[in-house]
Amino acid sequence: MMLTGKDLTLNQSKKIIFNKEEVTLSPDALERVLKSRKAVENIVSKKRIVYGITTGFGKFSDVYINTEDVKELQHNLIQSHACGVGPPFFESVSRAMLLLRANALAKGFSGVRQEVISSLLALLNAEIHPVIPQQGSLGASGDLAPLSHLALVLTGEGEVFYKGGRIKSSIALKKEGIAPIELEAKEGLALINGTQAITAMGVVAYLEAEKIGRLSEAISAMTMEALNGIIDTFDERVHLARGYPEQIAVAKRMRIWLEGSHLTTRQGDIRVQDAYSLRCIPQVLGASWQVIGYVKEKLEIEMNAATDNPLIFDEGETVISGGNFHGQPVAFAMDFLKMGVSEIASISERRIERLVNPQLNDLPPFLSARPGLESGAMIMQYCAASLVSENKTLAHPASVDSIPSSANQEDHVSMGTIAARHAYQIIQNTWNVLAIECITAMQGVEYRGIEKMAPRTLRFLEKAREIVPSITKDRMFSSDIEACASWLKTYDFAELMEV
Structure with a gap:
């Protein structure tokens, strides 16, 4: 190139x-x-x-x-x-x-x-x-x-x-x-x-965040089946009525994922409404896609920007000392990315809770093979909750901070590199949260009967089961989470939408 x-x-x-x-x-x-x-x-x-x-x-x-x-x-x-x-x-x-x-x-x-x-x-x-x-x-x-x-x-x-x-x-x-x-x-x-450290870290973070967005939809579709979620919530008319293109797109992809499923329900079959973590998937993930789109736009500008000082114009006749090195545009974008990805993890953790909590579903308590004697996925939800809480701390905006430097000549700075590094850490935490949702959702649909799954979610489950076996007894789940997260990072999400 x-x-x-x-x-x-x-x-x-x-x-x-x-x-x-x-x-x-x-x-x-x-x-x-x-x-x-x-x-x-x-x-x-x-x-x-x-x-x-x-x-x-x-x-x-x-x-x-x-x-x-x-x-x-x-x-x-x-x-x-x-x-x-x-x-x-x-x-x-x-x-x-x-x-x-x-x-x-x-x-x-x-x-x-x-x-x-x-x-x-x-x-x-x-x-x-x-x-x-x-x-x-x-x-x-x-x-x-x-x-x-x-x-x-x-x-x-x-x-x-x-x-x-x-x-x-x-x-x-x-x-x-x-x-x-x-x-x-x-x-x-x-x-x-x-600004190449901020931007380089931002590029690597963005590429993973984009993939997180796609895979969160696949995993949440499987959770919908595990919890007999109400498919009506993805009706196109609902989302056209609000008008956000990203929300409309998420709802469409959710309908594609769940096409042919015999595990989803209609309004009134079991309940009239689902909890927000199921019913508002297009609204929340759509908003995160808005953030991801904003970040992409700013990164592609910065990737092609002259950011040093001074800059030389008119074949050297004009040399101007400016401030293109200031990282504020990318700092804001990275702080925004932190919030957008944090919310993907946050809503995922709430779905995990609905999968494992016997007061919120009719699945075995904590998806345990022998409830009481074995704890099943109980502490996996703890882990997800811890990661989501850590994300909230990391999501504190770095870009609103500034400490003067160079004897106060450089008296306002962006702290953008901190924002980019924290965005990447939030993304790594979110991979692990999604891995936990994937593991618990698979367990839930297996209890319901995988033969009733939509063709696309079934294919996803079959691929994931090559990485993480079904929970038949308590084991060290840390290895499962790590293996699943690693697999999600490398899996080609474009393949997921194929039948």
Whole structure:
């Protein structure tokens, strides 16, 4: 695939990040990069005072840097700023950061040499992934600490993940025949002044959240059957009467899932109305799909944005110090994603309770094979409740917080990287909640009789039963939850809608 700096999509990113599709720089982007670089070289040669090229950074923006010191300035920048802490980002996130940083520089507003972008793409294509600590970014002036750890690798410093191990970057570069580069004027700043840690974490989180939305519908359809849910609630007329496209779409998919089921009921057959966790599936999941759609829109803008500072226009005649590095748009999106996914888990946990609570259904208490002697799924509901409660804490918006930095020059920041990291943790918790609902729903429909299930939900159950066996006696359910969650993450949900 060719990077243009303009039209990278989430679907393309998925192929590059996870399927390891190779990436090159488009000819048009290369032309823009070369012109932008020439402008920087003219600024240096003419000794113009331009932030980050011939001056220090942040509070040191008024300190002039001599021409002979501009290379040292860039090296000092990434050395001093590489102070992240905590566990490293997953390789998928590190990989996404390489891709997104290269795409931003390809826009031609940053003034870097072609070699810088080529080195980023060489790392990506060789599957050399920088070790980047997760903590330490304020989300403005961009993701300075995380991106500094990435930039160090280009110079042969720092550590990388390579072929299943964690080694010095110099060793991996040598093995792949990639020459370290020496950063020149503006290049260190251009590499680290951006939102690529927030956005990369956001891209990986979004791709999982999208899948969670689809699978939550499949699992809730099976729960509907286990609880003899009322199918009338998905009648298209109800949802057209409100008008939200996402709600209408969820109701339609639920009707498809449950087509041909002999376990669902009609109004008045057993009860007049279901509880909200069943009756309001389209309304709640539809609202979460609204959130997911919003996040997709903002990520795809940010993935193709110039987010460093200063930016170079008019072939160097105009250099403007702005604030595109500020992560607020993505910070809001990540906080919104946290809420949207948290509610998928929250309503799922309420359905789990209805599956296991003998006061709310006519199934065996806690779906136990021998109630009393064996506890069955009792504590699985506890686990789901704990995860949902943890999600509520993690969903606290990071984007409303700010602590001034750089001697109050950078006096408002986004905390967006925290929001993105917490969104990802909420997503992992939600996978486990959905796994618990899947396990308990399967147990419930088996009690009802799987021969009465809809063809699509039956197919889903048969696939899931290859991963988690039926509960015939108490066992260590932790392993079942983990196995089911892992399977859900990798299962192709497009296949689920086929008969």
